[in-house]
Amino acid sequence: MPLIHISLRAGKPEAYRQAIFDGLYRAMRETLNVPEDDQFMTISEHxxxxxxxxxxxxxxxxxxxxxxxxxxxxxxxxxxxxxxxxRRTAELLGKNPGIRPENVFVNVLESAKENWSVGHGLAQFA
Incomplete structure (x- = not known):
């Protein structure tokens, strides 16, 4: 149940931003065993x-x-x-949309399952 926030400089085309979403989702599916269709991501441009x-x-x-x-x-x-x-995130984003591995800055924050509500006001994972 990852929740992802992506920040980058403004001005990249939609295809570039969509490739970031797609690459991250694929990397998480392959390395973290994220379930199919578990995609909760935002991009903020600055x-x-x-x-x-x-x-x-x-x-x-x-x-x-x-x-x-x-x-x-x-x-x-x-x-x-x-x-x-x-590793996989840097590799996939390097291929598409072409981000240099040096420019892929990732931070993982961990949270206990009981700290999540994904709808209906319920603690689905507690």
Whole structure:
């Protein structure tokens, strides 16, 4: 039950943004065993004045095309699954829409199952 927020610089075409959605969904299906049709994602676009990044922090050379991806998931994933997710996400987004691996910035937030309600005011996973 991932919930994904993606932030990037404004101005990319719709096909580029849709490719990010598709690549992330595929990476999660392959590495985190996310169920079919479990897609809850948003993209926020920011103008240059409202988007900041470090071009060389932690030994990674980024450009203004950096994409921030924050994924909130149940706290049931292993470290190996998360590492596989990071690799596969960078690989797939590199192929389509052509994002350099250095510009794929991913953060996974873990949450207990009882902290989720996916509709009807119910705690479906508690």
């Amino acid at each position: 103008d240059a004045a409202n988007f900041r990044y470090s071009a060389s922090c932690y030994g990674v050379s980024r450009s203004e095309d950096v994409v921030y991806i924050q994924i909130t998931v149940f706290n049931t994933r292993t470290t190996e699954q998360k590492k596989a997710l990071f």
